[in-house]
Amino acid sequence: MGMEDKSSRMKELAERLNQYAYAYYTRDDPLVSDKEYDRLYRELEDMEKETGLVLPQSPTRRVGDKVLPGFTKHTHLAPLWSLDKARTPEELREWEDRNARLLAESGWAREDFAYIVTMKFDGMTVNLTYEAGNLAHGATRGTGVTGEEILPQLLTIPGIPVEVGDPAAMEVRGEAIMTREAFDLYNAEAKTPLKNLRNGAAGALRNLDVGETRRRRLTVYFYDIGYWDGAPFQTYGEEFAWLEGQGFPLHPYRRRCETLEDALQAVEEILSLRDSLNFDIDGAVIAVDDLAQREALGFTSKFPRWAIAYKFEALEETTRLLAVEWNVGRTGKVTPTAILEPVELAGVTVSRATLNNLDDIRRKGVSLGAAVWIRRSNDVIPEILGVAREEGAGPAGAPIEAPDRCPQCGSGLVREGVHIYCPNAIGCKPQMVKAMAHYAGREAMNIEGFSGMTADQLFEALDLRGVDQLYTLTKEQLIGLNKFKDKKADNLLAAIEKSKACGLDSFIFGLGIPHVGKRTAQDLASAFGSLETLAAAEPEELVAVPDVGGITAEAVFRFFRDESIRKVIGRLMQAGVRPVHEAGGPGGGAGQGGGGPFAGKYAVATGTLQGYSRREIEAKLKSLGAIPQDNVTKSTDYVIAGDKAGAKLDKARAQREETGRPTILTEEEFRQMLDEPRDIE
Numbered sequence: 096m097g098m099e100d101k102s103s104r105m106k107e108l109a110e111r112l113n114q115y116a117y118a119y120y121t122r123d124d125p126l127v128s129d130k131e132y133d134r135l136y137r138e139l140e141d142m143e144k145e146t147g148l149v150l151p152q153s154p155t156r157r158v159g160d161k162v163l164p165g166f167t168k169h170t171h172l173a174p175l176w177s178l179d180k181a182r183t184p185e186e187l188r189e190w191e192d193r194n195a196r197l198l199a200e201s202g203w204a205r206e207d208f209a210y211i212v213t214m215k216f217d218g219m220t221v222n223l224t225y226e227a228g229n230l231a232h233g234a235t236r237g238t239g240v241t242g243e244e245i246l247p248q249l250l251t252i253p254g255i256p257v258e259v260g261d262p263a264a265m266e267v268r269g270e271a272i273m274t275r276e277a278f279d280l281y282n283a284e285a286k287t288p289l290k291n292l293r294n295g296a297a298g299a300l301r302n303l304d305v306g307e308t309r310r311r312r313l314t315v316y317f318y319d320i321g322y323w324d325g326a327p328f329q330t331y332g333e334e335f336a337w338l339e340g341q342g343f344p345l346h347p348y349r350r351r352c353e354t355l356e357d358a359l360q361a362v363e364e365i366l367s368l369r370d371s372l373n374f375d376i377d378g379a380v381i382a383v384d385d386l387a388q389r390e391a392l393g394f395t396s397k398f399p400r401w402a403i404a405y406k407f408e409a410l411e412e413t414t415r416l417l418a419v420e421w422n423v424g425r426t427g428k429v430t431p432t433a434i435l436e437p438v439e440l441a442g443v444t445v446s447r448a449t450l451n452n453l454d455d456i457r458r459k460g461v462s463l464g465a466a467v468w469i470r471r472s473n474d475v476i477p478e479i480l481g482v483a484r485e486e487g488a489g490p491a492g493a494p495i496e497a498p499d500r501c502p503q504c505g506s507g508l509v510r511e512g513v514h515i516y517c518p519n520a521i522g523c524k525p526q527m528v529k530a531m532a533h534y535a536g537r538e539a540m541n542i543e544g545f546s547g548m549t550a551d552q553l554f555e556a557l558d559l560r561g562v563d564q565l566y567t568l569t570k571e572q573l574i575g576l577n578k579f580k581d582k583k584a585d586n587l588l589a590a591i592e593k594s595k596a597c598g599l600d601s602f603i604f605g606l607g608i609p610h611v612g613k614r615t616a617q618d619l620a621s622a623f624g625s626l627e628t629l630a631a632a633e634p635e636e637l638v639a640v641p642d643v644g645g646i647t648a649e650a651v652f653r654f655f656r657d658e659s660i661r662k663v664i665g666r667l668m669q670a671g672v673r674p675v676h677e678a679g680g681p682g683g684g685a686g687q688g689g690g691g692p693f694a695g696k697y698a699v700a701t702g703t704l705q706g707y708s709r710r711e712i713e714a715k716l717k718s719l720g721a722i723p724q725d726n727v728t729k730s731t732d733y734v735i736a737g738d739k740a741g742a743k744l745d746k747a748r749a750q751r752e753e754t755g756r757p758t759i760l761t762e763e764e765f766r767q768m769l770d771e772p773r774d775i776e
Contacts, residue, residue: 101146105153108139112154125294126483128468129377130409155397166243166301169234171222172266173322176239178380179398180406184359187381190403191355194383194392197400201391209384211331212350212361213318215404217375218272219297221249221315225265230257235300248300251309254344263325267343269317271296272374277312288458290468290481291411292375314374317343331384347745351384362405364739369407373742378406411470412445413483414438416463419450419495421502425529426609427516429501429508431456433467433479440471448477453497454513464492520659527561528554530607534562538613539605540594544587552576562605563663565591566670595671599626602674606664608654610647617722618642619651620676626664630655641697641730692768694720696732699747702740704762719769731757735765 096104112135115126136154143149181187195205222242224232233246233255249255252271259265273295281295282288289295299311320334328334332351339345348368350361362379369376382402383389392400418434431450438445448469450456459481461467471477500507501517503525508515517523531550535542542565553559556576557568568591573584597605603626604616611619622640623629629651637648654660698721700712707715712735713723724731727746734747734757747757760768 098146101142102148105139105142105146105148105150108135108142109150109153112136112139116154125290128409128412128483130412133406133409166245166303169224169232169237169242169244171234171240171242171321172224172264174239175220175222175236175242175268175321176394176399177397178402178404179395180378180404182406187359187403187405188355194400197392198388203388203391207385208355208388210352210355210358210381211335211384212352212358212365213380213382214346214348214365214376215378215380215406216270216272216316216318216346217293217377218270219293219300221245221269221271221300222321223249223255223267223269225259225263225267227264228258228260228262230255243301245300247305248302248308249315251305252313252315254342255315256342259341261325261341263323265320265324266322267317267338268319268321269315269343271300271313271315273299273311274314274373276373277314281311286458288481291470315344316346318345318380328386330386331382348741355381366407368739368741371741375410376407377409378404380404410440411468411480412438412440413466413468414445416461416465416467416479418463421498423501423503423517423523423525425526425533425607427518427520427523427526429498429515429517431495431497432476433461435467435469438469440469440477443471445469445471445477448479450479450495452513453495453515456495462492462494522560524551524554527559531559531562531565533607534605535565535594536605539601540597541601542587542594543590544583545590549587561663561666563666563670566595566667566672595673597672597674599624599674599676602626602672603629606654606660609650611651614724615643615647621722624676626674630661630664642724642728691719693733696720697722697724697728697730698733698735699724699727699731699743699757700735700737701743702737704735704737706762706766727757729754733757734759735762736760737762 112132115132115135139153140155143153143155149155179190181190191205191208195208198207220236222232222234222236223230224234230246232244233249234242234244236242249271250257273289273292275292278289278292278295289298295311296313299308299313302308317338320328320338328337335345335349348365350358350364352358352361358381362381365376365379380402381404383392389399389401394400415436416433417436420432420434421429422432423429430452433448433450435446435448448467450461459479461479461482466483468480468483469477470480497515498508501519501523504517504519504523506517506519506523509518510516517526520526528547528550531553532545532547534540535545535550550559553565553568553576557572559565568588570584570588573579573587574581598620600613600617600620603611603619604613618640619629619637623632632652632655634645634648634652637643637651638645643651693716698716700707700709700716700723704712716723721733727734727743727750729750731747731750734744736744736747736759744759747759751757751759
């Protein structure tokens with residue numbers, strides 16, 4: 096490629112990147128994925144290095160982006176710099192090598208270095224200005240030199256201090272983010288759903304309607320003092336301590352690392368936590384702790400030399416929706432799954448994605464042939480977030496229509512709210528096979544040796560159409576099946592017989608009541624004590640159970656009023672199934688703990704515990720008469736926090752500040768309570 100061609104390509108790249116940056120930062124409407132933007136940006140950077148030419152309009156010259164019209168402009172007291180980026184340990188070591196050479200001239204050796212590693216939040220940067228101890232301005236980053244005044248919007252975010260105990264003029268930087276809970280709550284009611292968390296936060300703060308900002312329920316974490324006119328700090332750690340003392344919201348994850356190798360371990364730790372967070376991060380930030388070293392290192396034309404961002408693989412990507420497959424679940428719900436043009440996402444080839452229901456499809460504007468945004472997290476099937484109006488995406492195809500008849504058994508489908516169902520609960524194979532496998536599962540009736548494949552075989556070969564028929568199976572019937580020998584048949588029949596003596600919570604969960612998971616089943620068992628009492632409960636009695644909402648209460652009420660279900664339960668009882676709420680089980684209060692502090696209390700264990708695995712702490716809590724929970728809710732009484740406790744501990748602390756509960760215990764305090772029951776406040 097000649098110089099003229101290279102110059103032309105660089106001009107094209109600069110124009111496209113500027114267009115994408117404007118859409119991303121200013122209009123809150125991204126046109127391409129982060130992965131595609133980064134690929135084009137790196138191509139331009141490489142060509143600039145090769146040719147030595149940097150065009151005036153090149154995005155590599157800029158720190159930030161344009162300021163929106165319609166807002167009051169605000170000039171920052173100190174520039175808000177962007178960070179240089181590393182994507183491999185080798186690039187991080189090269190960064191330290193460059194800094195080591197510069198600091199050697201000022202008398203510092205490599206062993207004098209120390210770093211603080213934090214999460215790189217994927218939200219919108221905000222800058223607070225304090226004058227004479229009072230909050231005077233709140234602004235966006237804008238160009239890095241000039242931003243937009245958004246103080247009224249920022250004041251909708253809980254926890255931002257309006258005054259501080261120091262009269263020095265200062266600027267405090269943070270990142271406004273949207274949590275997954277806030278995102279889901281907003282999208283549940285929004286006419287136009289948000290595409291992702293980052294744009295949800297940016298759109299909230301760039302909205303002149305402060306009420307709309309408040310509806311987004313934003314969160315903010317502060318991480319830096321950008322300008323300070325008071326007595327100087329010595330280290331970055333001292334800055335954090337001051338911010339914490341003044342009540343600024345800080346994320347608890349901060350690691351001081353004596354070596355770069357320790358910093359790399361912290362980066363790996365942050366990456367391992369990524370999927371468990373209730374907000375988005377796109378990397379980690381490694382910053383020199385000593386502020387005198389920072390001053391000696393200074394800045395390049397674009398970045399501070401004393402900090403660098405370690406970028407992670409993007410969790411969002413764009414691809415094309417090729418078809419929709421409709422599948423039947425164990426409750427008869429018929430749900431759509433998107434078949435995608437295969438695409439690499441976070442190291443995995445993705446070809447399928449979740450589409451929740453037809454209403455969700457309509458709200459997101461998804462159609463066959465459309466270029467769509469997908470997100471992958473927690474190593475589960477990705478979800479389609481919306482349509483990507485990417486350059487060259489082309490027109491979308493036909494609208495997605497729901498089937499009129501069940502794709503498995505051909506029965507006419509019925510609609511309930513936003514969902515469609517196959518009413519053929521007995522004759523529709525996927526429903527019965529999944530219902531039997533669920534009933535026999537480990538957390539339900541725990542019938543060892545019974546799998547989905549076994550359920551499929553029994554449905555086809557023995558015409559089993561209900562879980563009650565499991566208790567009528569004979570050895571002669573099983574021996575005639577494929578791969579069933581004497582021992583396997585005996586073992587399965589013994590496991591089925593053993594399942595007759597079961598816990599009430601396991602039986603309730605095994606029934607497959609809509610909206611009733613394992614935790615809710617435990618709550619219902621604790622609240623009602625017997626199957627007969629639960630089956631007779633009215634909706635107002637059900638909704639009085641902690642964490643049981645109106646939808647779940649109505650589902651339980653309707654389930655036990657269904658005549659066909661009552662007949663199945665009756666046949667299970669006739670077969671000898673005896674669900675019992677054990678006194679020492681969840682909420683029983685007569686286990687090892689007797690009437691101790693945990694009896695009948697809701698408890699959450701989070702983080703890494705030294706003396707218990709996840710299953711062991713759950714079993715321990717149950718033995719004490721407690722009711723283990725997966726997440727912190729308003730009903731939570733205790734939180735046991737181990738090492739690296741994250742979002743759940745944050746939520747517990749915030750909730751405790753408001754309501755005085757839950758009680759938060761370290762593992763040592765928990766053990767002390769077992770030896771000497773007393774309240775630890």
